[in-house]
Amino acid sequence: MDRLTKFNVRNGIAYVPEFLLLIGGLFCLVGEWLGAATINGIMVFGVLTIVTLLLWQNRYLALAIAVILGAVSVFFTLAIFAEYSEFPPGSSDAWQLLAGMLIFGSLLGISLIMPRKYFR
Structure with a gap:
């Protein structure tokens, strides 16, 4: 919980690349799901990896x-x-x-x- 309390605008700007990758991955994932009614496993793995990176900061x-x-x-x-x-x-x-x-x-x-x- 301590990481969430230290979040401010300067720290948020540092995570713009991760958020751009996350938005792009979600856009591709939802677009393929709506267009072809399938889910791409590689995109799911990529989105989960970016979310894991944002949460754990490894x-x-x-x-x-x-x-x-x-x-x-x-x-x-x-x-x-x-x-x-x-x-x-x-x-x-x-x-x-x-x-x-x-x-x-x-x-x-x-x-x-x-x-x-x-x-x-």
Whole structure:
């Protein structure tokens, strides 16, 4: 209960990356559940992992999430670069790939920012 009483705006801003990941995971989970009437087990595991991180604030769990998220983001960023070269210049599909680049770039940024507060 002591952790909840020390919560203020400055501490809340430090947890923005975790909350963004949680909101994104819940959005994907609910979207797939409503659209296909199935539940993705990997997304359930991801959401539960982020909730566990927020509750227990384990530094090794934060580091594991950051490393996995960073590696996946770099992999998909490289895949986007490989696919981008196959589209003709000025194609609308190429612009959609660049929008995906923004998503994976932001996930890479989150993976770099998130574990810093646990290792101070």
